[in-house]
Amino acid sequence: MKVRMRTTSAGPTGTLRAGQIYNLPDAEAKQLLEGGYADPVKGSEAETADARPGPETAARRPVAASRGRNGNKPTKPDQDDDADNDE
Numbered sequence: 001m002k003v004r005m006r007t008t009s010a011g012p013t014g015t016l017r018a019g020q021i022y023n024l025p026d027a028e029a030k031q032l033l034e035g036g037y038a039d040p041v042k043g044s045e046a047e048t049a050d051a052r053p054g055p056e057t058a059a060r061r062p063v064a065a066s067r068g069r070n071g072n073k074p075t076k077p078d079q080d081d082d083a084d085n086d087e
Contacts (some may be wrong), residue, residue, distance in 0.1 A: 001029035002041035009037060 002023050009016040010030070017024055021041050024032070032038035 001026050002043075003032055003038035004041050005032070005038050007037050025052050 002021055005016050005018050008018045029040075031037070033040060044078045
């Protein structure tokens with residue numbers, strides 16, 4: 001049965017995005033319709049997504065320069081620290 005999702009739904013078998021049309025097994029579609037999470041779709045609507053799209057992967061962000069625990073760039077130790085202990 002074809003349904004248009006009102007809300008995004010995620011579970012162990014995948015993610016159904018709000019606004020998209022999915023062709024789902026009747027039992028699953030019925031649960032979504034009864035819960036108000038989806039609306040039935042008439043056969044005339046052509047835009048259809050797969051019943052269960054493959055897993056989504058997040059885009060990788062570029063790695064920034066190394067930073068310390070507090071978010072600041074690491075600093076070089078002062079070279080003068082050893083000069084004070086020359087006694």
